[in-house]
Amino acid sequence: MRDPLLLRAPRGPIRATLRPxxxxxxxxxxLLFAAMADGTSEVIGCLDAEDTQLMLxxxxxxxxxxTRVGSTLAEGVRVTGVGAGLGRSVGDLDLEVGTAGTVARFLTAALAAAxxxxxxxxxxxxxxxxxxxPMGGLLEALRGLGADIGYKDAQHTLPLRIRPVAGGLPGGTVTLDRPASSQFVSALIFAGSSSREGVDIVLREGTPARPYVDMTMATLAAFGGSARWVSSGEHQGPGERLRVEPRALRPCTRFVVEPDASAASYFLALAAIYGGEVTIPDLGSESLQGDAQFWRVLAAFGAEGEQDRxxxxxxxxxxxxxxxxxxxxDMPDMTLTAAVVALFAEGPTQIRGVEILRHHESDRLAAGATELRKxxxxxxxxxxGLEIHPPAGGLRRGVVIDTYRDHRMAMAFALVGDVGIADPGCVAKTFPEYFEVLDGLGMIAPEPELESASQSEEGDDDAAD
Incomplete structure (x- = not known):
């Protein structure tokens, strides 16, 4: 196994303009809405990383x-969709989704409704x-709408088998208490747009990370589809209701992808922790991403922030x-970034409302707590959530952070500086160049410092045992 990558704290304030x-x-x-449209769409600025490659x-x-327009997906990728039937292949298909929740859940729903x-x-x-x-809530909702989904090993989990429904997915109304992931709701939007009657989604207790659902609705609209939140006057009963209209999608000749707001949070947090000024261009007040508002969280901690269009x-x-x-x-993926900022704050920090983090690439609440204690x-x-009391005597240095194969664990805890990051390659899931960017900011320790720190880490581990 590769040695941990050692990072160091910046030698001074961070002053940079960075575009994740x-x-x-x-x-x-x-990409998936483009595949469901009838014609060729072009996606500009597409992320070039594991999760998008799995979808492609x-x-x-x-x-x-x-087809790629240039040498990277960011330069543009063209997808020639064939309508809601989704694909030209015949016979049985075997698809691998890796660790990508968006691919697993969105594809399952789109295929079930094809x-x-x-x-x-x-x-x-x-x-x-x-x-x-978790997949169970989504799979049972799809089956309730008429989908033909079977299981290979255990119910409600991958691997699974999807067969087309004669005449297409009927559609109808599905009721969820509070889904384990906002991706369940987004997936049902994919299914509803291809169904015969459309889909009404009733959320008795709302949905976590609602901005991601709004993002799905806005992206659907760019491809000619329609989904909307039903007003309280129209919806009689508890919770919220979302209506997805059945509609053939049309290609989008130029869909421009914003910089990733979750990735931007790490660089903005660096300015809050170490001083200086970091600007993220092309990520403004009209962003479709809820995480684009993380600057307000940093402002609450005591940093200065501003955002325009x-x-x-x-x-x-x-x-x-x-x-x-x-x-x-509304921004659970910001939890680990906020938790690391809390280490540098005076007094305790409490983070609530993020129970869905227990079902991501790792149990981010348990994993985060373990590494914060180190x-x-x-x-x-x-x-x-988490309640964090920063160490009164200062942070322990030379600690190796276990990342649990979770890209967000690696990226967030790298901000601490003077730590080792185990399995740094896990960031390839969403940001392969992350540590190269930190290197450009002077945060990757040179080789002699790495050797020295490795020796001190061994001593720290023995003491901890």
Whole structure:
């Protein structure tokens, strides 16, 4: 196994303008809607990473024509869709989704609703961790709408088999209490647009990370589809209701993907922690991503921030941060970034509303708590979040952070500096160049420092035992 990658704290304030790669969430939504449209769409700024490549590999396996405009996906990718039937391949298809929740859930729903496809059945499988992640609420909802989905090993998990329904998915109304993931709701939007009657989604207790659902609806609209939240006057009963209209999708000649707001959070947090100023261009107040508002969380901690239609900027003085009580229901992926910022704040920080993080690439609440404690913090793990008391005597240095094969664990804890990051390659899932960017900011330790720190890490590990 590769040695941990050692990072160091910046030698001074961070002053940079940085544009992260394209949003993974927008990229995979646009690629799949493009495949469901009748004609050729072009997606500009597409993320070029594992999760998007898995989506593209599945589309190619289904017989769709996918071409790159340049040497990278970011320069543009053209998808020639064949309508809601999704694909030209015949017979049985085997699709691999890896650890990509968007691919697993969105493809399952789109395939289950595909009318008159050329294929006979699809077998869909993923990584060991993806087999553990929740699918049951989505699968039962799809079956309730008329889908033909079977299971190979255990019910409600991958691997599974999808067969087309004669005449297409009927559609109708599906009721969920509070889904384990907002991706369930987004997946049902994919299915509803291809169904015969459309789909009404009733959410008795709302949905976590609702901005991601709004993102799906906005992306659908770019391809000529229609989904809307039903007003309280129209919806009689508890919770919220979302209506997805059945509609043939049309190609989008130029769909531009914004920079990934989740990735941007790490660089904005650097300015808050170490001082300086970081600007993210092309990520502004009209962003479709809920995480684009993370600058407000940093401002609550004590940094300065501003956002206009074109950019987001955070400034920090390298100190003076104060612990906060945060409800991150609408931006759960910001939890680990906020938790690391909390290490540098005065007083405790409490993060609530993020219970869905237990079902991501890792159990991010349990994993995050473990690694925060390694650094000397006192952490109380809550059902839906974390309570963090920063170490009174300062952070422990030379600690190796275990990343649990989770890209967000690696990227967030790298901000601490003077730590080792185990399995740094896991960032390839959404941001392969992440550590190259940090290297450009002077945060990758040179080789002699790495050797010295490795020796001190061994001593720390023995003491901890």
């Amino acid at each position: 790669p394209g949003s993974k969430s927008l990229s995979n939504r646009a 590999d599945c589309l190619v396996a289904m017989g769709l024509v996918v 009318p008159a496809p050329s294929w006979e059945s699809v077998f869909l499988d993923g990584s060991e961790r993806m087999r553990e992640r 074109e950019r987001t900027t955070v400034r920090g003085g390298g100190g003076g941060l104060r612990g906060q009580t945060l409800d991150l229901t 650094l000397g913090a006192e952490v109380r793990e809550l059902d839906d």
